[in-house]
Amino acid sequence: MYKLAGTVSGDVGLHEFDFTVTGDLRRNEYIKIWNELDGWILGRVMSIVDVTEKTATAEIIGYKDERGFLMQPQSTFTHGTKVFKADQTFIIETLGLKSGGIYLGMLEGRNIQVHLKKEELIQKHCSILAKTGSGKSYTAGVLIEELLERNIPLLIIDPHGEYLTLKYENKSEEERRQMEKYGITPKGYASKVVIYTPSNFSINPAADKLFRIDGINLSVNELYDLFPLTDAQLGILYQSINEIKSEKEFYTVEEIIKKVSESRSSAKWRIVHFLERTRETGILSDSPTRIEELVEVNKASIIDMKGADPKLQQLIVYRICKEVFEGRKMGKIPPFMLVIEEAHNFCPEKGFEKAVSSNILRTIASEGRKFGLGLLVISQRPARVDKNVISQCNTQIILRVTNPNDIRALSRGLEFMSSEIEEEIKRIPQGVALLSSTSIEMPIMVDIRVRRSEHGGRAVEMEPVEKKKEVRIKDMRNTSEEKEGKRSMIARLLG
């Protein structure tokens, strides 16, 4: 027997209707109503309007026709029609929820698992947008765990060093208690996760390896992308690099600095300053990190950028994206998922700060799918992320958003947004997300499952630092080389 929820009364339209509530009912609850013409219709309680009278408003979701398409009824319900609570099977069939695949959580308030197709994520991109502290990184962690379980390579751009905890199993007692409900067990992914630092091991002792970019034969274009140069400065750079090229096949940034310093124009100092700053970061190397190492089956490479200044972070993202996009095109690396945390810093919307990584990220968003390069973009400021990137994401996970500009940006960029959904996302509780995906008939609320591995927000015991001693010594040598470089620079400037 179906459980009675109420009877149709008051305003009745084709998309919404009011009904008088019988017994207990909560917002977002799924209901079903019989319609002579189309059979059972699925609906969802949007609001309980009047607490004393117990009147509720429900939206009509629709019914599946014989071809499997979600259809809307063509006639309105008559007053007095009974409203029932919807049963699991009816909800699953009508919403088109699949079993198997990427397990995200439970349909809010129901014991129904929500899965996304793996292909949906990798080939069609995904975004996680929400205000700060609402659970974006936590949710991203859930997706990463699921992809790791399926051996999909991941490359994670991690500005705050939040993702290294994927290595350890979730120790939170509170969350462990909830694991049974979600049907999962604790698990750490230490054997698959490798942390790279663009700094060094003293700044980032938790890192496993150094991340370096190719400092050999930097072209004028590459440098121009990094520094805002005037025409006069650009001229000097061109001339200097051309001269070096005529003298030798391979050259370092050191040699560019030397050549630029020889120029008679005072415009050279700004170039020297920028080049010096880049060199001092230690990121340039003649043995750069290879993309074949970063993107490997059964591996999640985390570029932990803690300690790197914002411009350098953008440069790193730019270089990585350019190389992996080319690498994917040529089949040098397997299909994979690129995770970009704090995406507003790397592909900002027009009118906000510029980033050297913007264009390549836009290209990956629009063309990556053709080459099996999936994007997962995460941001707490939806209004500040390039809308060309957001609009290319076919799966949208939206947690709580309250900033009016951000809500407006979401409404402009996403087809499924409506004024009701806008209201909804202002009130989403922590841990719950609005999910819209091409494989689900309509946006649904998902209670995100608890993490199997540790979430980065919490303190975690680090690995012992001993094993990195050897490399540290090398690092110190780098530093003294830098010092030497700086000394000779000063000497050059003075002399």
Ligand SMILES: Nc1ncnc2c1ncn2[C@@H]1O[C@H](COP(=O)(O)OP(=O)(O)OP(=O)(O)O)[C@@H](O)[C@H]1O
């Ligand atoms: N699904 C969930 N289940 C349990 N706890 C959660 C869930 N989602 C988030 N949390 C908790 O909420 C807190 C904030 O989550 P998280 O760090 O993911 O926020 P965020 O949106 O990434 O914030 P920021 O913008 O600061 O990066 C975390 O400490 C986490 O434990």
Ligand SMILES: [Mg+2]
């Ligand atoms: Mg976060």
